[in-house]
Amino acid sequence: MCRNIRTLFNFEPPATEQEILDASLQFVRKLSGFTAPSKANEAAFQRAVEEVAASATVLIRSLTTTSTPRNREAEAVKAKARSAERFRLKLPD
Numbered sequence: 601m602c603r604n605i606r607t608l609f610n611f612e613p614p615a616t617e618q619e620i621l622d623a624s625l626q627f628v629r630k631l632s633g634f635t636a637p638s639k640a641n642e643a644a645f646q647r648a649v650e651e652v653a654a655s656a657t658v659l660i661r662s663l664t665t666t667s668t669p670r671n672r673e674a675e676a677v678k679a680k681a682r683s684a685e686r687f688r689l690k691l692p693d
Contacts, residue, residue, distance in 0.1 A: 609660050612669035620660065624653035
């Protein structure tokens, strides 16, 4: 999964438009294979980002849940701990 594509639903505070746009950009980059499109593809690329962001916004705002919203700071701490564990150097015995 791309680094900026994260779960955006059920957080307090809710996902911002910028977070949705960032995830949409990463999604379109992944699908297209372009980090930065050529001038010939720039309009189509940007249109795709905008359309994905609009659809993602509708989806996220339409979803409902009975669970309590997750805390962004607590989730960030957990993610850092997982990352530290994953990338910890294993030293020979």
